[in-house]
Amino acid sequence: MHVHDYFDDLTRRDWDTGTDGPDGTVRFAVVGVGGFARKAALPAIADGDYAEATVLVTGSPGDVEDITEEHGIERVLTYEEYHDGAATDAYDAVYVVTPNALHPEAIETAAGQGKAVLSEKPLAATVEGAKRAVAACEDANVPLMTAYRMQFDPVVRRLRELVGEGGVGDPLQLHGGFAFEVLGGSRGPDQWRLDADLAGGGALMDVGVYPLNTARYLVDADPVAVTATTRGEGVFADVDEQIAFQLEFPDGVTASFTAGFSGYRESHLSIRGTEGRVELSDSAFGTEDARRVSVYRDDVRAVVDGPETSEIREEFDYFAHAVLTGGEIAPDGEEGLRDVQVTAAAYEAAESGERVEIRYSRE
CATH class of the missing domain: 3.40.50.720 (NAD(P)-binding Rossmann-like Domain)
Known part of the structure; x- marks a missing residue:
């Protein structure tokens, strides 16, 4: 390979x-x-x-x-x-x-x-x-x-092919995080992201879903259980300012992620397998910066710098192309529902302090 x-x-x-x-x-x-x-x-x-x-x-x-x-x-x-x-x-x-x-x-x-x-x-x-x-x-x-949008970034799509074809052997662990200053710039505390009724939560709902969904996409599997810890105080009293959550996937694969609304910015993702490791860095989840993927196998590191391709444009064109041609659409609404079910389980786990099995029922 x-x-x-x-x-x-x-x-x-x-x-x-x-x-x-x-x-x-x-x-x-x-x-x-x-x-x-x-x-x-x-x-x-x-x-x-x-x-x-x-x-x-x-x-x-x-x-x-x-x-x-x-x-x-x-x-x-x-x-x-x-x-x-x-x-x-x-x-x-x-x-x-x-x-x-x-x-x-x-x-x-x-x-x-x-x-x-x-x-x-x-x-x-x-x-x-x-x-x-x-x-x-x-x-x-x-x-x-x-x-x-991450599913339409060219680097991420090619990375999924590499992982799916054994580029790191069998996946074992994923690690990642996404954080930014939600109160930075002109954004003050009077914003919908800090309103639990409008947002449904805090950092997990806004930025934590990026590593969550990207992980599901890359390993082509749904998590079965989650544990989590949240923190929030002051203007973040009603939403999670910080969250750390661990997902259990089938076949023993685990994922450990963080998301935050304060502190130094973070945007990275890595996958470690039985035969190698890949890292997605240089703003792994951002919208403006090119992404870099590093693949480690047999003590050799291969680095590929992504192009300045707008995954948001690709997302709209993919959707419109599917509508015009009657093609299959993914990620569909069912996938979106499953992620909301995962976030609900994560908040339940954070509140209870216990491992929570994820329920995907439509009832």
């Missing part, structure tokens, strides 16, 4: 195998126009091949004139107008980027209108909310995808 063989054609779109792309584009209604939508999602859509934004849904229509002008968006709806079914002829799919607790309602509305749905992670603030979202799309027979 030659490590570089996996990364020679690094940016290939393995999901876009046709010689010609599908005809047309998928027109998106972007539900929620906060900082992530403005700075990351809308530019990614504009830069894509198969997607375009045609409608904005916001609680402050007067505050989005700069965005509508920059991206040529002609329709702006209030949330009430969106839920009432206004302008449904102006979009084909809905991208939900509201606070977590508001995802299910926006998804249910989209499903009722027969629109495909791409929802930000986590799928909901609660397990019941995630079940509602998945059921609404299943009942309406519309696709639902959870926006795990």
Whole structure:
């Protein structure tokens, strides 16, 4: 096995195998126009091949004139107008980027209108909310995808192939962490991430789901049990400021992760196997920096620097391509639900101080 063989054609779109792309584009209604939508999602859509934004849904229509002008968006709806079914002829799919607790309602509305749905992670603030979202799309027979952008980064996709084909032997342990200053910059304590009702939790729900879902993607398995420890005080009294959690996967594989809303920034992931080890570093979970993967086997280190490819653009193009061609969609709503079930079990474990088996029931 030659490590570089996996990364020679690094940016290939393995999901876009046709010689010609599908005809047309998928027109998106972007539900929620906060900082992530403005700075990351809308530019990614504009830069894509198969997607375009045609409608904005916001609680402050007067505050989005700069965005509508920059991206040529002609329709702006209030949330009430969106839920009432206004302008449904102006979009084909809905991208939900509201606070977590508001995802299910926006998804249910989209499903009722027969629109495909791409929802930000986590799928909901609660397990019941995630079940509602998945059921609404299943009942309406519309696709639902959870926006795990990491699965569309070229480095991560190639890394999954390497791990899946025995590049480190049998996986044994995963380690990782993601942390940032949630109160940094212009962000103060009056934000939805610190509201337990809107967010469903703190660092775990916002950034801890990145190593969680990326681990599930790389080893292609669901964890069966979890232990966890949380800390939070002051402005973090209602949410976890810091969390450390350990996951048990089938076949004896374990994962130890941390997430944080304060302290020095962190963004890394590693996998150790029976025959080697890989590290994903240089902002493993960030949106702006190129990623570096290091593979260790037989006392040899191979290093590959990732390209400046926007995984958010790739995510939108993948989803739109699948909608246009009727292709299979992953990560789907069921995967998003499973991650919410894992986070619920982690919080239960932190509160009880005991190991908690993860329940994936749809009941």
